[in-house]
Amino acid sequence: MRKISILVERAAYGAFLVGVSSGVVMTMLIFISTLMRYLGGRPLRFSDELAGLLFLTLTFLCLPHVLDKGRHIRIEILMKVVSAPVARIMDAVGAMTLIVFCIAFAYEALDFVEFAKSISSRADISGILLWPWMAVMPFSMLMCILVQFRHGVHQPAPNRSIEEDVI
Numbered sequence: 001m002r003k004i005s006i007l008v009e010r011a012a013y014g015a016f017l018v019g020v021s022s023g024v025v026m027t028m029l030i031f032i033s034t035l036m037r038y039l040g041g042r043p044l045r046f047s048d049e050l051a052g053l054l055f056l057t058l059t060f061l062c063l064p065h066v067l068d069k070g071r072h073i074r075i076e077i078l079m080k081v082v083s084a085p086v087a088r089i090m091d092a093v094g095a096m097t098l099i100v101f102c103i104a105f106a107y108e109a110l111d112f113v114e115f116a117k118s119i120s121s122r123a124d125i126s127g128i129l130l131w132p133w134m135a136v137m138p139f140s141m142l143m144c145i146l147v148q149f150r151h152g153v154h155q156p157a158p159n160r161s162i163e164e165d166v167i
Contacts, residue, residue: 008146012064015143019061026054046126053123053133060136064143067098068150092153099148106141113138 033047066072079087115121117131 005150008143008150009068012068012143012147015061015140016065019058019065022054022057022061026051026058029054046123046128049123049126049128053128053130056133057136060140063140064147067144068147088154095148095151095153099145102141102145102148106138106145109134109137109141 029044029047030051033043033051037043063072079090082090113131113134116134121130122128123130
């Protein structure tokens with residue numbers, strides 16, 4: 001079981017690195033396109049489409065790692081005003097809600113990917129094949145489910161305080 005937990009952690013981290021890399025490429029693409037627009041008079045014509053796809057990749061591939069490290073957005077004020085047993089129940093309800101959401105999202109996204117693949121959907125200007133980019137969404141949700149199972153019925157707790165992140 002420990003090996004599976006480590007495998008899920010490493011897969012989430014690997015997806016995170018790919019997501020961050022796509023963010024770097026997206027930033028460079030927008031920078032180059034902006035330079036070309038103002039210095040050369042013409043931007044890269046496909047930059048907007050590709051930047052959007054890279055942003056999708058950045059967003060969805062970073063989710064599992066952020067969830068694994070407990071660094072996602074949460075509303076902790078309620079957890080602090082209720083008793084410990086009620087807080088544990090709320091934590092479990094939150095974990096179950098996440099799993100149900102991820103299953104529903106992955107199911108719908110997978111249908112979307114299959115449809116896009118069946119019609120060979122492509123971006124308007126650049127002609128980039130879209131279904132591989134869309135496949136990031138169900139993959140991300142399935143990774144989030146595995147991360148949640150790794151932590152059980154509890155939400156992953158952040159390993160550092162917010163103050164440490166600021167410093």
